[in-house]
Amino acid sequence: MKSFDVIIVGAGPAGGHCARQLAGSGIPVLLVEQHQTFEANNFSSAATPMETLAQFELPESVVGSFWNQLVILSTHVRKQWKSSEVLGAVLNFAKLREFLAGEVTKQGGEVWLGHRYLSHSSQDGETVVRLKPHGKEPIAVRTRVLVDATGAARSLIYPRRQQRPDFFTGIGIEYLIQVDDSTYQSCAETLRFFLGRHWMPQGYSWIFPMTPNLLKVGAARYYSQHQIVQDNYPAIKQSIELLIKDYLHIDEYHRLETHGSNLYYSSGLQDIYYRDNLIAIGDAVSAVNFLGGEGIRHGMASAQIASEYIQEYLGDRFSDFAAYQTHLHQKFKPSWDISERAAKKVYLDYSDRRIDQGLAYLGSLELSEVIDVLFYYRFEKITKGVGRILRRKLTGFWQEIRQRLGLSSRIS
Numbered sequence: 073m074k075s076f077d078v079i080i081v082g083a084g085p086a087g088g089h090c091a092r093q094l095a096g097s098g099i100p101v102l103l104v105e106q107h108q109t110f111e112a113n114n115f116s117s118a119a120t121p122m123e124t125l126a127q128f129e130l131p132e133s134v135v136g137s138f139w140n141q142l143v144i145l146s147t148h149v150r151k152q153w154k155s156s157e158v159l160g161a162v163l164n165f166a167k168l169r170e171f172l173a174g175e176v177t178k179q180g181g182e183v184w185l186g187h188r189y190l191s192h193s194s195q196d197g198e199t200v201v202r203l204k205p206h207g208k209e210p211i212a213v214r215t216r217v218l219v220d221a222t223g224a225a226r227s228l229i230y231p232r233r234q235q236r237p238d239f240f241t242g243i244g245i246e247y248l249i250q251v252d253d254s255t256y257q258s259c260a261e262t263l264r265f266f267l268g269r270h271w272m273p274q275g276y277s278w279i280f281p282m283t284p285n286l287l288k289v290g291a292a293r294y295y296s297q298h299q300i301v302q303d304n305y306p307a308i309k310q311s312i313e314l315l316i317k318d319y320l321h322i323d324e325y326h327r328l329e330t331h332g333s334n335l336y337y338s339s340g341l342q343d344i345y346y347r348d349n350l351i352a353i354g355d356a357v358s359a360v361n362f363l364g365g366e367g368i369r370h371g372m373a374s375a376q377i378a379s380e381y382i383q384e385y386l387g388d389r390f391s392d393f394a395a396y397q398t399h400l401h402q403k404f405k406p407s408w409d410i411s412e413r414a415a416k417k418v419y420l421d422y423s424d425r426r427i428d429q430g431l432a433y434l435g436s437l438e439l440s441e442v443i444d445v446l447f448y449y450r451f452e453k454i455t456k457g458v459g460r461i462l463r464r465k466l467t468g469f470w471q472e473i474r475q476r477l478g479l480s481s482r483i484s
C-alpha cells in the first residue's frame with residue numbers, strides 16, 4: 073500500500089495551497105481531486121483584493137482581469153467608487169487550481185486527479201484512506217495526516233451532515249457569457265453587485281469581467297434552514313437573466329458555461345476543525361466572508377496556517393490539532409462570525425428600504441473605507457457614513473432656516 077505523510081482531499085484553492093506549502097518543505101504529500109480536470113469543476117467568481125496575489129505569491133497567469141472600480145446597486149440607490157490604482161483581480165479559477173497543483177508536483181508532491189474519496193479508518197496509529205479512481209476499482213493509501221479540503225461538502229470532518237436550528241447556507245449559480253466589445257468595455261475593470269428583492273430575493277447578484285468579451289454573471293441566495301434548494305435554481309437563474317436582459321440589455325447571448333454549487337455552511341455549533349489526525353481547511357471550516365461570498369483568500373489563509381501546524385505535528389511537537397483550532401478561533405473566527413451575522417441581517421431580515429438606506433450610508437464613505445467594510449468587516453466605518461449624512465442634512469436644514477430668516481447663508 074502506498075504511503076504519504078499527508079493526504080489532502082480536494083484540490084480547491086485551500087487544498088492546493090496547503091499541498092504546495094507542504095511539498096515546498098519536503099514533506100511527502102498527496103493531493104487528491106475527484107474531478108479529472110480542473111476545468112470540469114470551474115466554479116467561483118473568484119474576485120479578490122490584490123493582497124491575495126501578494127500574500128500567496130500567485131502569478132499573473134492565474135488572473136482573468138484586474139478591477140479598480142466598485143459599483144453597488146440596490147432597488148433605488150446606485151453607488152460607485154473608482155480608484156486610479158488596481159484594487160484586485162478576478163481570477164481564472166481553473167488556472168489558479170491548476171497552478172497550485174503544478175507547484176505541488178514541481179516540488180516533489182503527487183497530485184491524483186479523478187480520484188474520489190470514499191472513507192477512512194485508523195490502523196496502527198495511521199490512517200488508511202479509500203479512494204475511487206475514475207472507472208477503476210477502489211484503492212487504499214496510508215497517511216499520518218489527513219486533510220479535509222472538500223469545500224462546502226466537508227465530507228471528511230462531517231461524514232453525515234449535522235444540522236442545527238439556525239443553520240445558514242446558500243446556493244450560487246454563475247453563467248460565463250460571451251458579449252460584444254462595447255458591452256465588455258462597459259463592464260471592464262469593475263465589480264458590480266446588485267442587492268435587494270428586485271435583483272435577487274434573499275441574496276445578491278453580480279457581474280464581473282473575466283477576460284476580454286467574457287463576463288461572469290451570477291446570483292446567490294441564502295437560507296436560514298437547510299432546505300432542498302434545487303427547487304430554487306429557477307428563481308436564481310431568473311435573477312441572472314434579469315441582469316443580462318434588463319441591465320446589460322442583451323437579448324441573445326452565448327453562454328459558455330453554467331456553474332452551480334452549494335455555497336457555504338456556517339460552522340456555528342459544529343465548530344470542529346480537527347478530529348485526531350484529521351484537519352479541515354477552507355470552506356470545510358467556513359473560512360468565508362458570507363457578506364460578499366469571498367472565500368479564496370480566507371481559505372488559502374487557513375491552508376497556510378494548517379500547513380505550519382501539520383509540520384509541527386509531523387515533527388512530534390503536537391499530539392493533535394487543538395492548537396490549530398484555537399489559532400483559527402482567535403485570529404479569524406470572530407470576523408467570520410461578524411460577516412455571517414451581517415449577511416443574515418442584510419439578506420434574510422432587511423427590507424429593500426433598509427438596504428437602500430444602508431447603501432446610502434456606505435455611499436458617503438471613501439473607497440478605502442468601503443473596502444475596509446466589505447473585505448475586512450470593519451462595519452463600524454458605516455457609522456462614519458451615517459454621521460456624514462446626518463451632518464449634511466443638518467447643514468442643509470440650518471442653511472434653509474437662515475435663508476428664510478433672511479440671514480447670510482454662510483455657516484461659520
Ligand SMILES: Cc1cc2nc3c(=O)[nH]c(=O)nc-3n(C[C@H](O)[C@H](O)[C@H](O)COP(=O)(O)OP(=O)(O)OC[C@H]3O[C@@H](n4cnc5c(N)ncnc54)[C@H](O)[C@@H]3O)c2cc1C
Pocket residue numbers: 081082083084085086087088104105106107113115116117118119120187188189190221222223224225227244245246290332333334335353354355356360365366367368369371
Ligand atoms: C458561485 C460562486 C461564486 C463565488 N465567488 C467568489 C468570489 O468572487 N471571490 C472569492 O474569494 N470566493 C468566491 N466564492 C467562494 C470560493 O470559491 C470558495 O470559498 C473557495 O473555492 C473555497 O476553496 P476550498 O479549497 O475550501 O473549496 P473548493 O474550491 O470547493 O474545493 C473543494 C474541492 O474538493 C473536491 N472534492 C469534494 N469532495 C471530494 C471527494 N469526495 N473526493 C475528492 N475530491 C473532492 C471538489 O471537487 C473541489 O475541487 C464563490 C463560490 C461560488 C460557489
